[in-house]
Amino acid sequence: MTAAAPEAKANMGRPVPRYDAVSKVTGRATYASDMPLANPAYAFLVTSAISKGRVDNFDFDDARAVRGVIDIVTHQNAPKLKESKLFSNGGYAGTTIQPLKSPDIAHDGQIIAVVIAESYEAAREAANRVKVGYTVAAPSATFDSPGTTTAAAKGQNSQFKEDPKVGDFAGAFEAAEIQLTVSYDTPTQHHNPMELFSTSCAWIGDDLVIYEPSQYVHGLKNGVAEQLGIDADKVRVVNPYVGGGFGSRGSMTPRTAIIAAIAKRLNRPIKLVPTRDQGFTITTYRAETRHEIKLGASRDGKLVALRHEGAEVSSRPDAYCVGGTKTTTRLYACPNVDSLVSIVRADRNTPGFMRSPPEVPYLFALESAMDELAVKLDMDPVELRRINDTTTEPIGGKPYTSRSLMACFDEAAKAFGWAQRSPQPKSMAEGDWLIGYGCAATCYPTQMGPAAARVRLQRDSRTRVEIAGHEIGTGAYTVIAQTAAERLGVPLEKVAVFIGDSDLPPAPVAGGSNSTASTCSAVMMVCDQIRQRLFKAVMPSDSLTEKAKETVGISKAPSTQAAKSDRPLDLEKAFDALGVGVVEEYGEWKPEGAPLDSFRAMHSGHVRLVGGHQMKDKIAYAFGAEFVEVRVNRFTHEIRCPRLVGAFAAGRIMNPRTARSQLMGGLIWGMSSALLEATEIDERNARYVNDNFADYLVPVNADVAGVEVILLSEQDDHINPAGAKGLGELANVGTNAAICNALYHATGQRIRKLPVRLENIEV
């Protein structure tokens, strides 16, 4: 065992290497823009230099003079597209701002023209030579900018149904022995996946193939078909590998249908590779948020009142919000809870999912406030969490399916050396550096969605698994292959997995950390269908068939124990008995409590996730605890984070190697979010300023000295057949607060605004 491949504890799969490891490190893995196209033309986007107003005129003389320019598409000559509604309103789009429809400009960097040329270089050069005349209107950039409007999220966002509340918050807070009222801010952030937001479109007759990095091939397929006004069966989206997504590729952006329609008109494949800075405005982002937390507690640390008010920025037309109060009002035992989420409309592109959308900003606020409360109580912050730990959530009184929060705290505290902390702020130092220790809870809802799979087994054990899942770097190929190999009892190397293609059976969006639970549950079910057929062939009597049913785990209980006691099936004998060379099964799986229209929605590219607090009589979350060491230079105030330790429990760990990798990436991301990442907005013109990798800071290797991931054994029989809780978005949630809490310990200064930079430290 190595650090990269932790030993499998109880209820964990084997830490096998990634299915795609060699392909990736050798560069053989093909990403969307690597796909060969026959005689393609190249597109380059012209985006607006203003964020509100209109295009008055274009001067294309210089641009058209560039050799190789084929066409320049603007609102004056763009193909007509049908509108797509926002994904949360029954559509597919991440924004309803549809460029090239009119001269109007609704946000910075909106697509205003598409240059088509014989080469990428010619298209880019011509785009640079386009001159644009604007009428500029005064935009509202963000919170506090003149001209913004604010309204409660409830009632304007169909996915934000309720501001959770219970008991009598006002009375309980008023009467509380200890009261805390604090405000927190989080910044705009962009996903910046390594792979750019490319789109290639090729028509073969009336059939369209789209190569695009997408976290939801079935959503994109149906969305583009709707915008083009064609049958969804005519559209295929292919992306065997996605170079990171983090939510940015979960819903359809306007670029895809535009490129598809231009390719159709030109009767030629078109390849678009936007630049890094264009990626900041043609897709979504994490909007800036503001929070006010009120905590009332008794002197012994029991929470008696909790209120969380959040405000989030969105675009003018779209009421996007993440509304993380659904989590923060349920995390701790507290009888009197109140909350409110508001949306502030500004002249911005529409925000969207970004890794752990609700939990990152909202838990930063709550977990920072918990640390402040611990200080007020003169109590160890770990003990404050223990006192308020609960097995039922306070809003609906529903039990957590499993909750290992305090076990995570204890394991991580031990590994970190929390006991060596001297609790007084500014009491630890080494040389030029003040040292601070901090911790925070982390959690993420367990979610599942309907998924279909096709599995084909040959007499020689060769297995082919088909499911339109997505390899966004998480290890989807690997855990799907492991699941099929284990379920069918065939060697792992005999399993071939096909994902990332909308011609395959549909799987949900690779978002909300549902993929492993959903795809593996579907694959397990279909593997069981195959085994049933084989068992029937060799054990034709009724009683034996019944036994076969039991042993292959048709029941809802997770199969791990059952699988172990499975009678080994002689595959060749079974095939001979059946008299066939191949057995193939297709099946559609849906989670318990899925809505009635689940399968219909699945085939039409609509997401129907269930889980988290939305389950009928229970609530399902993965939990963890994170401990960090920060160092603050007493002269320059430079901040470094040499140690990140996290312990996590997430039901069945399918593969400790890929799980650790995900959680490690999450911890690093969380550190990045706390100390480095912010999209700077020029408030005068509502434009993003640092839209490149040199100025939008993320950690480099030298910033990441020590990361330790501890996987706790946890079994949960109440979530899904795979027994897995999503963990892709678990680790980056708690880190923001843990780091600010550690900074308080190092400096005695409480910083409530992210990211924390050296100029914010005043020791």
Added chain:
Amino acid sequence: MRPFLYQRATDPDMAVQALSAAAAANNPLTHASAQPLAGGTTLIDLMKLDVMRPTAIVDINPLARGWSAIEPGRDNLRLGALARMSDVAAHDEIQRNYPVIANSLKLAASAQLRNMATLGGNVMQRTRCSYFRDVSYENCNKRNPGSGCAAMDGVNRMHAVLGVSDQCIATYPGDFAQALIALDATVEITGRSGSRSLPFAELHKAPGNSPDIETTLQPGELISAFTVSGRWPRSVYLKARDRQSYEFALSSAAIALDVQDGTIRDARVALGGVATIPWRAREAEALLKGQKFDDGLAQRAADAAFADARGRRHNSFKIALGKCVVARALQQAVTMEI
């Protein structure tokens, strides 16, 4: 990127000739139609962004045969302009006798960039001002003289507090130049009328009323070498930045001291990350010379270095930070073992 003519110069004369061919279209140098290509780490970047639009590129890498030597002598140092940053940073004698040079190079950019970038190109690198680098902003006095400055009241956290004018507050981004200016380096220049040399301190020009003119180099001129007289084993380069590596300075200090019997006989103080050009803090040096070192003196020198600093909305913190960096760097230089 716009089309350009690529030429490969195999000797200095050919390079000079190619670079000065269209003299009329070559002024000022920042807007010259012909640009030299060495490591390309600034030029190619800015061409892709459409900020620089040369019609001819003169590849001077073949000149490396004569222009890349690292020559530490008994009483001086000569560095060829085409020496790579990484080679100079890793050189034993540079590390021993000129730690301020070695560290200014080592703490700059990333390993990959240091392997490509040359010393001459390094001192000529252009500002990282976001508004300069984004051509969708009309108002940049560097790009479009007379158009105004978007950074002045914009997002200017990274901008300069020293050497600023009403026309420009763009920071000179490099590290190595601070070491050179501190050590009174000389720059050797090859041009149409042969070679000339000038103090490194006279190479860069503060923005004043013409931020588009960044150096005194004339079109057709190339830096061939840098020379430093004396040895400076008691020297440091301290760099404060947002992350541990691959990041520009928020504030840096290049310090070189000659301390004998506890008295500072000579002091050199240069500042990076805070000024529009490589910045020599002579007021600070004057305070230090002839004095016994203590923390109070370091603080007074640091205060003097920033006496004329002018902060704006987002970068005022650099004044306090810069003082801390100078004071700390002085302490390090005084106490370092040599």
